[in-house]
Amino acid sequence: MDLPAGIRNFTYAQDMAIFRTRWQWMMLVVFILALFCAPLLLNNYWLGIANLIGISIIAATGLNILIGYCGQLSLGHAGFIAVGAYAYAIMVSRFEWPFLAAMIFAGVVAGLTGLLFGIPSVRVKGFYLAISTIAAHFIIIWVINQWSSLTGGYNGMGVPVANLFGVSFAGQKNQFYLIFAITVLVIFAAKNIARTRLGRAFVAVRDNDLAAEVMGINLFRYKLLAFFIGCFLAGIAGSLMANWIGYLNAENFTLNESILYIGMIIIGGLGTTLGPILGVVFIRLLQEGVNSISPLVEGWIPALPSGFTAGLGPMVFGLVIVLFLILEPRGLAHRWNLFKASYRLWPFSY
Amino acid sequence: MSELLQYIITGITVGMVYSLIALSFVLIWKSSGVANLALGQMVLVFSWFTYGMLVQAGLPLWLGLGLVVLFSLGMGWLIERAALRPLIAQPILSLIAVTLGMAFFIEGLVSFIWPRSVAALPRIFPEDVIHIGTAVVSQEYLWAAGISLLLFAVLSFYFKYSRMGIAMRATADDQLAVQACGVPVTRIFSRSWMFAAVLAAVGGVLMASIGGITHGLVETGLKSFSVVILGGLNSFLGAILAGPIIGLAENVGGGYLTPLTWPGVKEVIPFIIIVIVMFVKPYGLFGEERIERI
Numbered sequence: 001m002d003l004p005a006g007i008r009n010f011t012y013a014q015d016m017a018i019f020r021t022r023w024q025w026m027m028l029v030v031f032i033l034a035l036f037c038a039p040l041l042l043n044n045y046w047l048g049i050a051n052l053i054g055i056s057i058i059a060a061t062g063l064n065i066l067i068g069y070c071g072q073l074s075l076g077h078a079g080f081i082a083v084g085a086y087a088y089a090i091m092v093s094r095f096e097w098p099f100l101a102a103m104i105f106a107g108v109v110a111g112l113t114g115l116l117f118g119i120p121s122v123r124v125k126g127f128y129l130a131i132s133t134i135a136a137h138f139i140i141i142w143v144i145n146q147w148s149s150l151t152g153g154y155n156g157m158g159v160p161v162a163n164l165f166g167v168s169f170a171g172q173k174n175q176f177y178l179i180f181a182i183t184v185l186v187i188f189a190a191k192n193i194a195r196t197r198l199g200r201a202f203v204a205v206r207d208n209d210l211a212a213e214v215m216g217i218n219l220f221r222y223k224l225l226a227f228f229i230g231c232f233l234a235g236i237a238g239s240l241m242a243n244w245i246g247y248l249n250a251e252n253f254t255l256n257e258s259i260l261y262i263g264m265i266i267i268g269g270l271g272t273t274l275g276p277i278l279g280v281v282f283i284r285l286l287q288e289g290v291n292s293i294s295p296l297v298e299g300w301i302p303a304l305p306s307g308f309t310a311g312l313g314p315m316v317f318g319l320v321i322v323l324f325l326i327l328e329p330r331g332l333a334h335r336w337n338l339f340k341a342s343y344r345l346w347p348f349s350y
Numbered sequence: 351m352s353e354l355l356q357y358i359i360t361g362i363t364v365g366m367v368y369s370l371i372a373l374s375f376v377l378i379w380k381s382s383g384v385a386n387l388a389l390g391q392m393v394l395v396f397s398w399f400t401y402g403m404l405v406q407a408g409l410p411l412w413l414g415l416g417l418v419v420l421f422s423l424g425m426g427w428l429i430e431r432a433a434l435r436p437l438i439a440q441p442i443l444s445l446i447a448v449t450l451g452m453a454f455f456i457e458g459l460v461s462f463i464w465p466r467s468v469a470a471l472p473r474i475f476p477e478d479v480i481h482i483g484t485a486v487v488s489q490e491y492l493w494a495a496g497i498s499l500l501l502f503a504v505l506s507f508y509f510k511y512s513r514m515g516i517a518m519r520a521t522a523d524d525q526l527a528v529q530a531c532g533v534p535v536t537r538i539f540s541r542s543w544m545f546a547a548v549l550a551a552v553g554g555v556l557m558a559s560i561g562g563i564t565h566g567l568v569e570t571g572l573k574s575f576s577v578v579i580l581g582g583l584n585s586f587l588g589a590i591l592a593g594p595i596i597g598l599a600e601n602v603g604g605g606y607l608t609p610l611t612w613p614g615v616k617e618v619i620p621f622i623i624i625v626i627v628m629f630v631k632p633y634g635l636f637g638e639e640r641i642e643r644i
Contacts, residue, residue, distance in 0.1 A: 067443070071443070073443060073446065075450075117625070119629065120625075120628035120629060120632060123628075124628065124632040124633075126385070126442040126443075126446070127379075127385035127442070127446060127583070128579070128583075128628065128632060130385065130387065130446055131575050131576075131578075131579055131624055132624060132625060132628045134572060134575070134621075135576075135621035135622070135624040135625050136625070138572075138617075138618055138621045139618055139621055139622065139625070142612075142614060142615075142617070142618045145614070146612035146613065146614060147612075256454070256457075259450045259453070259454060262447055262450060263447070263450070263451065263454075266447055270443075305463060305465065307462045307463065307464065307465030308462060310461040310462070310465060311458045311459065311460070311461040311462025311463070311465070312458065312462070313458065314454045314455065314457045314458030314461070315454075315455050315458030315459060315462060317451075317454050317455075317458075318451045318452060318453070318454030318455025318456070318457075318458060319451070319455055320451075321447065321448070321450065321451030322433050322451040322452060322455065325437065325440075325444050325447055325448045325451065326433070326436045326437065326448075329440070329444060
């Protein structure tokens, strides 16, 4: 399909490979090398943004499996990230679990929470599910704020620095390696989930769940599995987030953050591997841009109302989400594919 | 005992306002099948606009409230025309996501124009408290309940007897058939958005005159989703009956459960009810169960 001319497959293994040509492999290796050399060039400020992007990519990939592949709407993703973050922080600081065990535990706890609130998905969909996940968000945040003997309540709780194989992950640079190693693994796993029986079943459920059931897909199992995987990744992202922020507070996980995650995967392109990555980079850079530009603009034009800085961000994000839905519902990933196709065919576009 | 009476009266009257806001949701859902998740933000922006008119511009009450109604009509029209009409016949996810985008935009707009986080409306209703038995009720609550009831009556008559109302019900029933009969469906959509915006505005003004204008109004909008879910998405009657039930559960439950559980339980009771309804009877008390065909 989108292979260069003259490439033929002689074995099934060749046909199934994600990276088909030597050139693609080279691009991949160069890209990953460049990615892991980035901390040498970037300063702490930009590394912080890159780390946030990495964490968000993990969460958005989870949400993309849930919404983009399986079609189950979830508006409580920030709540599930919070569950993961707190589960990790409690395990590490109160029970002194090692990093990896605590991270996987956080993922499982978030996944099970997602399962619980995903059970209605078997009977209802669309708006009903959106509302039940919003309810999940509020209940989770309430429990976190009130169960102060465990979570520190409104005061928040500190998270000790992670330690893996004797390397301590303090500072943005060390965390960058940790976060992006996990991000690369997660993207690879997500790509492969989408290509296997599981992913195909998800897509069938998304396109028409009744038809999927008739074809022999166990709806109960696959819908809940989608919730588990999506929220598991949210939990992993949460544990990295806890590690990255260093001090947890329920205010870090707002409903607006969940909406922003949905905006990210819509802008990136639902149901693609590339989509969440592009969407996250786009939104997080836009956030940074708005944050750094609005004080400048306020300095130039003093007549602006005093709420300019606070209001500009949400207005821009809302506008971007609405415009993308109207003008390019298939997202940036689709644009990127169009660009690649036209680049490859240039100058003869037929 | 007097506590209980107090909780019950507060619960029912606040619940009536929830019903009003829920009605705004049901109106749009019934006619166009769009789930308006920007409801809370609409309530917020209309009550801030009321504040702008009555306090900042210092207009007299009748003119200020008239302008609020005009503004909400215009905003409802604009939202439908600009954001929803290009997305007709798109999947439900796009429709939900576009209202979420709008919610973000409106929230930004509010903090753009009114950067203060809290304000109080001038008193619209008389100040004297009323004694019912042993309970003391301030008049806002009763006025709010009365106005909500009045609007229910007006809406019910509108849908029952007016030409446009009948066309709206027909659209809800079967869009294709209605289009074949020559009813302008897009006009019905925009009309229902305009009415829904007015309902949200009235609900917002009532809530704000009870509790002041805070960001909590957005949560009020979210709470009215529990009314919608409990009553059934496409039932006016359901919305009207479920509102007081939610209000009662919130106030009575909040009053008696707080010592037993954690503080703030009042705020999450509507959300817990949502989850329970989802498990037990997902289509609500009066909702129509969808039977799908492939």
